[in-house]
Amino acid sequence: MSEATDALVQIEAELERARRRLQLTLDAAGETCGWEWDIPRKRFVADARFAAMTQQDPLTLADGTSPDRFFTSIHPDDLKRVKLAVAGMLAGSEVLSKEYRLRRNDGGYRWVHASGQTILDANDDPLTFSGMLVDITEQKRISEQLRIAQSAGGIGTFEHIVGYGTISVSEQFCRLFGLHPTRVLPIGTLNDLIHPDDERVIDLSDPDALQNDRHIEFRVTRADDGAERWLARRGEYVDDIKSSGRRYVGVIFDVTDAKRTQESLHAANDALAKLAQESMRERNRVWNNSRDLFVVLDIAGVFRDVSPAWAEILGHDPDDVIGRPIVDFVWPEDVDLVRAEMRKAAENVYNDLEIRVSSIDGAPRTISWRTSREDDRIFAYGRDVTLEKEQKTILEQTEAQLRQAQKMEAVGQLTGGIAHDFNNMLTGVIGALSLIKRRIAANRLDELDKFINAATSSAERAAALTHRLLAFSRRQPLDRQPVDVNGLVTSMEDLFRRTLGEQVELLINLAPDTWKAVTDHNQLESAVLNLVINARDAMPEGGKLTVETSNVVLSASDLAQGETLKPGSYVVLAVSDTGIGMSEATIEKAFDPFFTTKPIGQGTGLGLSMIYGFAQQSGGHVHIYSRVGLGTTIKLYLPRSFDEGASNDAALKQEGAPPRGEGETVLVVEDDNSVRILVVDLLKELGYRVVEAIDGVQAIPVIEGPGRIDLMVSDVGLPGLNGRQLAEIAISARPSLKILFITGYAAAAASRADFLAPGMEMITKPFAIDALAKKVREMLSLRS
Incomplete structure (x- = not known):
């Protein structure tokens, strides 16, 4: 007997055993009801079995509670159809028979079968609705296996070891894909045959190569005849000591016929649901008791029925509404919108919209509607969201x-x-x-x-900071002259290299035919230096920084709508880095005044905003091109000069290092040259031996070295590691080391209690020299 036949026989045997177990359960239940629903009193009672299956308190259900408890634990996808079926029972339908899913304690779902009936009084009004639940999970599982096996032209098996790009397959597996029979196939070959919108046989997009163990179905284009077929896959992981890796073992079925049958079944179910809706009473209890609006309109937009909630929500008596067009009740400003939506509804397009409806007192109420069409009727469900809209306005x-x-x-x-x-x-x-x-x-x-x-x-430098404040507000006085941009960049190359350090590679690519630009020489120097510094800070681990120049002519069609840059000829100066890049949100705020990604005390947020203001005032523009992790390019557009002459390059001075001294050893960490010179010279005059560093990178080797250090004097706002972080490293290496912070940001002094640990003190800039000397002596005299 073939492999497929053996599997089919086994599944049929399991299904028969499940049917017998189900029948025994039903026989054992006898006349015992899982629930009893007193409809007039709206009281719901259920037994312990019902409570256990729906994860509810059995005592509460035994004593009687709200009928809403019937729907507890039902799968969200099944809840709507169950409620519709129950609504029919409450309206007078006599028999209920539904299969649906209930949530288990472990978060999964079980299948149950609900069967019930309604008892009517002499006037055919429903009195009680009672019934019972039976767990049919096992039966559903076996039925599913039988359905797949019966529809399969054969069962193909496969095995995949995690980490490999191939899978071991059976001959039937190959036939299902229209491939020549073989024992091993590349996963890519199989996945290429699968419809791009469907799941893969083996999904390699997960870096851990983990597959789900649920049933999946997908379309394949057979390699031999090009026919499209539906296949189903099931599998599970198997761990054992013999395999070289974790094995995923599964089977493949052809479920093409089953899919077609399923589609026909869906169509039949829709037709059956329509017949059930037509047979229900026009005025059921759900319709009458709902606090939302239900309406039925014809294709012309005339009310054929409205629920009683119209009177409660809008004040209109339903009898005054029926027979009138919907536009009679719509707020005048929304009439055109309603007419357009009615045309869509007539075309059987499901819609969600909000319109204002006039209440009886003349005030508008905002109603959120959902519509659909059945035959020559349009059904609409409306929810009053007026309060929500008011709350949204407040928000x-x-x-x-x-x-x-x-x-x-x-x-x-x-x-x-x-x-x-x-x-x-x-x-x-x-x-x-x-x-x-x-x-x-x-x-x-x-x-x-x-x-x-x-x-x-x-x-x-104080004057330069004032200029930067004026620059971002575009109020600085500019000396606009023809500037040789290439010459300016060349003259600053040495400054760039000193600024960037050894970790950053500098490339200068200057187009030889670059035009002169009309701008302010000094402000352009400042702008370029700011861009270089920003690029350096974006590459904390080092990288490549490129400064380029070029010419560009922009027409009106080259510029985006609303662009401040005008058509014309421009010199483009671009600074690119290979750093951390910017997100879209950061780019949107980059030119905003005050915005900075640097910690407080390390940036005013005026750098890029100053450059933007300077460019705009020069008649140019600035563009940012960046991707997170790939770097940033900032292009500065400056108008072309048609005159001769360019400003001269400014000379830069470099300060020398102070000499060393003798005495107790003080490590001074300060990135500001002027402040560092003053502190170092003062301490040397006082007889201390001074070791100086400009930032944490230079200070750490000194701290971790064998040399003596009695006190560390450090600025708080250091580049890279700030002073507080550097202090933590220093105390870890030298627990008895005293730390004196010097800071130019007053807020740090205001929070000294939170900022300072034992053995730390702070002095705020600007400080008197004598005060610093006294503080150093005090701290060294307390050194343990």
Whole structure:
């Protein structure tokens, strides 16, 4: 006997045994009811078996409760048809026979058969609705196997070991796909034969190559004759010590005929449901008791019936509504919408829409409708959502208030960033002047230029920050002259390399025929440097940074609708990185003033907004092209100059490192050169040996090294690792180390209790030199 015949015989035997068990269950039940529904009193009673199957409290059901408990645990996909069947029983239908699914304790579902009947009084009004539930899960499972086996032209078997791109197959398996019989097939070959919208035999998209063990059905185009067939797959995982990996074993059936039969069955069920609806009473209890609106209209849009809820919700007596067109009750502004939707409903298009309907007092009520057509009637179900709409309006107002609060928070972030930068600059000015005064008093006039230069540099940076504030608001004065963009980039190359460090590879690609641009030389330098710094910060692990120039001529058709850039000739300066990239949400906010992805104290959010404002004021534009994980390109469009001449490159100065000293060892970590020079020189004058670092990357080797460190003085707002994070690393390596934070952001000082741990102190910029010296002495005197 063939493999398929053996399987069929076995399944038929199991089905017969399941039928016998079901009959024994029904015989044992006798006259015992699973439930009894007192219809007039709306009281529902059920026995312990019903309670167990529906996962409810048996005592509550035994004492009587709400009829809604009948529908507890029913599968969502079955709930609607069960409710329709029960509604028919409550309306007077005498016999119920339904199969549906109930949720199990483990989250799965069991199949049950509900059979019941309605007892009518002398006036044919329903009195009680009683019945019982029987678990038919096993019968359904075996019936499904029998259906598949009976419809199959044969059963093909296969086995897949996780991690391999092939599967072992039987000859019948190959025949089902129209392939020449073989023992091993590539998974890709099989999947290519499957309809693209259907599931695969073996799905390799999961990195763990795990397959589901449920029944799936899919269409295949046979390789030999090109015919399309429906196949079904079942399988399960088998773990044993003999196999080299986890095995997925399954079978394949041809279910083409079953699918066609299923489609015919669906059509028959629809026809049967239609007959059942026509036989139900026109005025059933669901219709009368619903608090939502039910209506029946003809194709012309005239009411043929409305539920009593019209009187409760809208105040209109149903008798005053029937026979009148729907537009008589629609709010005037929604009449055209209703007419259009009625045409769709007449074409049997299911619709969901909201329209306003006039109530009896003349006020509009917003009703959410769903419609469908059957024969020459349009059925509509409406739910009053007026309160929901009002609540939505309140929510929108609340969201507007939230956005305002977020704007204020952004202003606070801006204030913190500016405070940090200005306090750094003021510390450079005030500290330098204090040291100059001390040296003059001691008649030490050597090296005064160093402190004068530091004070001047800090003051110039403060002025530059003011320019950035004006730039994003497009209120800065621009000296627009012809600028040689290639020459400007070339003159800044050394500065770029010093700024980027060794981890970032710099590429300069300048088109030799690049035009001159009409712009402000100094502001363009600042903008390009900002773009380079942003690109560097986007590559914390290093990468490649490219600066390019080119020419472009834009016509009206090249520009998007609403684009501020006008048609014309432009010089394009592009800065690209291979960093972390930006999401769409970040790109949308990138040019907003105050927006920054950097921590508080490390960015004012004025960098890109300054560049955007500068470009707009120059008659150009800025575009961002970015993908998360793939990097970012920012293109600066500047109008072409047709005049000769370009501004000269500005010279950049680099400050030298201070000499080393003797005494107790203090590690100074400060990224601001002026502040670091002042602190280092002060500590050296006080007799300390000073080790300096500009950021956490330079400081960590010193901390983890063998050298002596008695105190660490660190800025809070360091690039990369901030000062607080660096302090945690330092204390882990040296538990007794004292930490003195210096910060230019006042908010940090306001939350000192949360910010500082034992052994830590903080001093806020700008600070007096004597105050810093005193604080250092105090902390070292307490060193354990």
